[in-house]
Amino acid sequence: xxxxxxxxxxxxxxxxxxxxxxxxxxxxxxxxxxxxxxxxxxxxxxxxxxxxxxxxxxxxxxxxxxxxxxxxxxxxxxxxxxxxxxxxxxxxxxxxxxxxxxxxxxxxxxxxxxxxxxxxxxxxxxxxxxxxxxxxxxxxxxxxxxxxxxxxxxxxxxxxxxxxxxxxxxxxxxxxxxxxxxxxxxxxxxxxxxxxxxxxxxxxxxxxxxxxxxxxxxxxxxxxxxxxxxxxxxxxxxxxxxxxxxxxxxxxxxxxxxxxxxxxxxxxxxxxxxxxxxxxxxxxxxxxxxxxxxxxxxxxxxxxxxxxxxxxxxxxxxxxxxxxxxxxxx
Amino acid sequence: xxxxxxxxxxxxxxxxxxxxxxxxxxxxxxxxxxxxxxxxxxxxxxxxxxxxxxxxxxxxxxxxxxxxxxxxxxxxxxxxxxxxxxxxxxxxxxxxxxxxxxxxxxxxxxxxxxxxxxxxxxxxxxxxxxxxxxxxxxxxxxxxxxxxxxxxxxxxxxxxxxxxxxxxxxxxxxxxxxxxxxxxxxxxxxxxxxxxxxxxxxxxxxxxxxxxxxxxxxxxxxxxxxxxxxxxxxxxxxxxxxxxxxxxxxxxxxxxxxxxxxxxxxxxxxxxxxxxxxxxxxxxxxxxxxxxxxxxxxxxxxxxxxxxxxxxxxxxxxxxxxxxxxxxxxxxxxxx
Numbered sequence: 031x032x033x034x035x036x037x038x039x040x041x042x043x044x045x046x047x048x049x050x051x052x053x054x055x056x057x058x059x060x061x062x063x064x065x066x067x068x069x070x071x072x073x074x075x076x077x078x079x080x081x082x083x084x085x086x087x088x089x090x091x092x093x094x095x096x097x098x099x100x101x102x103x104x105x106x107x108x109x110x111x112x113x114x115x116x117x118x119x120x121x122x123x124x125x126x127x128x129x130x131x132x133x134x135x136x137x138x139x140x141x142x143x144x145x146x147x148x149x150x151x152x153x154x155x156x157x158x159x160x161x162x163x164x165x166x167x168x169x170x171x172x173x174x175x176x177x178x179x180x181x182x183x184x185x186x187x188x189x190x191x192x193x194x195x196x197x198x199x200x201x202x203x204x205x206x207x208x209x210x211x212x213x214x215x216x217x218x219x220x221x222x223x224x225x226x227x228x229x230x231x232x233x234x235x236x237x238x239x240x241x242x243x244x245x246x247x248x249x250x251x252x253x254x255x256x257x258x259x260x261x262x263x264x265x266x267x268x269x270x271x272x273x274x275x276x277x278x279x280x281x282x283x284x285x286x287x288x289x290x291x292x293x294x295x296x297x298x299x300x301x302x303x304x305x306x307x308x309x310x311x312x313x314x315x316x317x318x319x320x321x322x323x324x325x326x327x328x329x330x331x332x333x334x335x336x337x338x339x340x341x342x343x344x345x346x347x348x349x350x351x352x353x354x355x356x357x358x359x360x
Numbered sequence: 361x362x363x364x365x366x367x368x369x370x371x372x373x374x375x376x377x378x379x380x381x382x383x384x385x386x387x388x389x390x391x392x393x394x395x396x397x398x399x400x401x402x403x404x405x406x407x408x409x410x411x412x413x414x415x416x417x418x419x420x421x422x423x424x425x426x427x428x429x430x431x432x433x434x435x436x437x438x439x440x441x442x443x444x445x446x447x448x449x450x451x452x453x454x455x456x457x458x459x460x461x462x463x464x465x466x467x468x469x470x471x472x473x474x475x476x477x478x479x480x481x482x483x484x485x486x487x488x489x490x491x492x493x494x495x496x497x498x499x500x501x502x503x504x505x506x507x508x509x510x511x512x513x514x515x516x517x518x519x520x521x522x523x524x525x526x527x528x529x530x531x532x533x534x535x536x537x538x539x540x541x542x543x544x545x546x547x548x549x550x551x552x553x554x555x556x557x558x559x560x561x562x563x564x565x566x567x568x569x570x571x572x573x574x575x576x577x578x579x580x581x582x583x584x585x586x587x588x589x590x591x592x593x594x595x596x597x598x599x600x601x602x603x604x605x606x607x608x609x610x611x612x613x614x615x616x617x618x619x620x621x622x623x624x625x626x627x628x629x630x631x632x633x634x635x636x637x638x639x640x641x642x643x644x645x646x647x648x649x650x651x652x653x654x655x656x657x658x659x660x661x662x663x664x665x666x667x668x669x670x671x672x673x674x675x676x677x678x679x680x681x682x683x684x685x686x687x688x689x690x691x692x693x694x695x696x
Binding site: 091093096121122123124125126129130132134137138139140141142143144151152155156187189190200203204206 | 483591592593595596597598599600601602603604606610611614615688689690691694
């Protein structure tokens with residue numbers, strides 16, 4: 031793997047494949063995904079809609095919908111292979127060792143249960159709280175995520191709170207049992223810009239406080255660049271490039287990564303310099319999916335691109351899946 | 361509290377409308393009361409005499425005015441067939457109907473709710489298919505048919521159930537009236553013998569009503585549970601590792617109950633209607649059979665009284681549904 035040093039990663043995903051059985055055929059949504067997250071590290075999974083970022087998260091969490099099946103691979107949380115863990119046991123791991131927050135926080139909370147109760151539910155299940163102190167612990171959790179007047183807010187329902195407040199509650203629920211890993215699936219989508227920054231700061235603060243690692247799932251490369259130490263780029267169910275943030279942004283090797291960077295507005299660049307990535311995602315149904323799922327959109331395509339390929343180290347800590355990568359400037 | 365009063369005020373026009381419509385309907389129905397009561401051999405004079413004594417010769421507006429004045433004084437008129445005040449008879453018979461309807465409804469809820477929940481949680485399983493069959497059968501079989509079928513099977517062939525002849529068999533005597541519900545009154549009187557007799561009598565008619573009510577409740581429970589189980593907050597609950605029962609019962613079912621409660625209101629009102637036929641089949645001394653007998657005899661007053669009672673019950677029922685919704689849904693509480 032590309033993980034530096036000998037630190038045991040919190041999460042190590044190996045060759046994870048997921049297929050969805052639909053009426054239109056079998057969709058190979060994930061194909062041999064691999065990555066690792068070190069303790070305390072923030073890693074971003076970046077890619078456009080449909081690239082398989084969320085499917086990766088759901089597969090790890092064991093929350094795939096009924097049509098989705100893991101067809102191969104492993105996801106080691108410490109020593110535990112989550113893929114091989116039976117559902118009942120996985121339910122005890124979720125929320126306790128690995129937690130997740132979602133986009134659209136208001137819809138992600140139970141609309142008819144007071145938010146304090148929802149936090150207390152998780153504490154009772156994982157946090158060792160008893161029926162007598164669960165309410166107080168829930169208020170503490172609300173205070174920890176910076177909600178003013180937590181004793182009163184604990185009795186509020188999601189529809190009475192702003193989107194930003196709801197996301198704070200979500201974070202309080204997620205970190206209630208002090209998990210080792212937090213998966214944040216587009217946590218700022220649907221929030222206004224100032225709230226976005228506050229929420230991201232809060233996630234970072236909670237991570238630093240508890241030593242929790244974070245997987246940030248986002249389509250927003252700028253957000254990933256700002257918040258993550260490592261970035262893994264996904265395209266159509268493939269992992270195409272993975273490197274530390276500075277390297278990836280400065281020296282992208284995969285044409286898709288370069289395309290994404292060119293499509294991301296920066297403070298310095300002019301809007302005229304923005305380029306969209308041409309084409310769309312290939313059809314992932316059936317058997318004859320191209321070896322490189324980007325080949326159909328790629329300007330650097332060679333005949334060799336029809337050969338099977340996988341993520342390989344092109345430099346220390348910089349893995350790329352491409353037969354004709356961009357030259358490293360270094 | 362203010363909201364409840366407002367709801368009552370909002371129901372007043374409906375009740376006024378019901379008063380007018382039932383009055384007119386009973387007047388335009390075929391069949392002449394005076395002729396019916398004078399008997400087949402009566403002369404034209406005696407018919408005219410009866411008409412005059414009943415006030416039926418007066419203009420319609422004057423008849424209506426008298427009806428409304430009496431109504432305001434709590435007088436629903438006299439039944440011509442039984443010679444009793446309508447109000448007294450309705451009050452005496454209402455508990456029988458209410459007991460039967462509520463038993464049917466609770467029986468239906470007790471079966472349909474778990475059935476719908478299981479069908480949704482185990483989609484495509486045997487229970488799911490059973491749910492679908494029950495739902496289809498329940499809506500396609502009319503109540504008088506299922507009623508007769510149950511009597512045929514369980515009384516006539518198997519002999520498990522007593523004869524469908526009212527609330528108690530001939531050997532038992534009614535318990536002292538407290539609530540008017542035999543099942544409750546017998547227990548209050550610690551009379552298990554009579555309780556068992558009353559229970560045996562109510563099983564088949566309540567079962568008939570339940571079969572009818574099962575279908576819509578089971579179907580809406582299944583559909584509502586499926587919708588809720590697919591929603592984002594259930595995903596959150598699962599992601600937080602909450603246990604299966606907590607997710608399904610505390611998180612999903614409570615949310616899924618909102619549409620179920622609304623449908624329960626509709627089902628209950630259907631049951632009030634279906635009651636009329638079931639009471640007839642099982643010789644149940646409720647207000648439904650009372651109204652049917654009166655209707656056949658062109659006896660206006662009981663029919664008007666019955667329809668008005670139903671309308672009031674319906675208003676109260678909707679109010680109850682509203683309160684139940686408020687109890688479940690905080691948004692409804694804070695919204696109004």
